Amino acid sequence: MTRRPVVAVLCSTPIVAGAVESTLEFAEVRSFEAGRDTRGLLASLRPDAVVVDNDDDARDAVAVSAAPVLHIGVRTRSMRLFRDGAWAAMRADSEPEEIRNALAGALFGRGAGGA
Amino acid sequence: MRVGRRWGPPGHAGERGDKRVGRGAPDCSGGRLGVGGDRLVTRPRVLVADALPIVRAGVRDLLQRDGGFDVTEAATVEQLLAAAERDRPDLCLVDLDLPPSGGCTAVRQLARASSTAAIVWSFDPTPEVVLAAVRAGAHGFLHKAISQQGLVRALRGAARGEAPLQRDLASMMIEAIHGHDERADARGRVALLSLREREVLELVAGGARNKDVAAVLAISEFTVKRHVQNILQKLALPTRGAAALFYRAAVVEEPSVVERIA
16 A cells, blocks of 8 residues: 555544544544445545444445444444454553554555555 | 642653643743743643543543643543542543443532532433533533534633533523422422322332232222322322322432432
8 A cells, every 4th residue: 555545534523533533644534424424425435444433334334345444432432343344342442542553454454455 | 720730740641541731831830831932821721531542532632732721631530539639620521421430420529529610521411411410510511522613612611610501401401400390399299298198109100009009008998099089189180190190200210310420
């Protein structure tokens, strides 16, 4: 991957969106309001990774995009990463750096299917 | 806002759950220099209490970048109380569901221990929750989905002594106060009943038939009927079903609120 990866951030919580943007310094982050035709948006944007903060968007993102999906469950205090066709739980109290590392690993790690 | 406070003991900065950030540098007298550096300006201190590091980081980065605040953090009620005692922040932004016992508990304990203004925030505030938080001592209540600029404005206002409460939450609180007044009125009417009548009403409200009430209280069904008639007359209610609903509304607390402020 030579260009900066595009990460779509779809959050209903602006504070969380801001925190995610700040931590993904390696990526070109595109932030959108959550819950507004997520499938259509991701089909058009075709991002390299997706970050969501609610169940509906997580479901839509996985259905329409082959990219890794990070789901930060701010209401449920849960965190999980979808890559290679399966969800893997992360610690809910992951620090922003750990979230960055998880996404970087999904994008750039060995075997990761990046752009 | 406080003036001339110590910057804090070395070794605290960067510790998990106790981070200090901010653009201002410490000065020799213990205050901090503002951005211009040529005059002493104190910056409001905000303690952000939330279980999720990503939420704390979002608030911290925002307030540091755009708000002109110094920020400390806490992940639990215990950490919040310790940080409040140690750092004496001007404001606390407290998650309603702060573990382990919730934001209302934290605010109540904070109010006993300090003069720090606490603002509670949550994703799905209800009238009862907003009222419970204010009763616990909160100076304001915000939606967690508030915009970044909205949060900065709200906290700046709070630092000036304002009570941040979004418009819809203010309506919610008024609604909750009215509900509380109605419950208080209903409780007053229940107090008109004799002890035996209250026992009967409680059983009726629980769905018991006259026969069941008679068995539980060891009285005749005829006596139960007479008590029920007296109850309906005193409460000016038409049916035993209405009396049951009235009793539940008047006496039974909302479990969600009780659980959250316990």
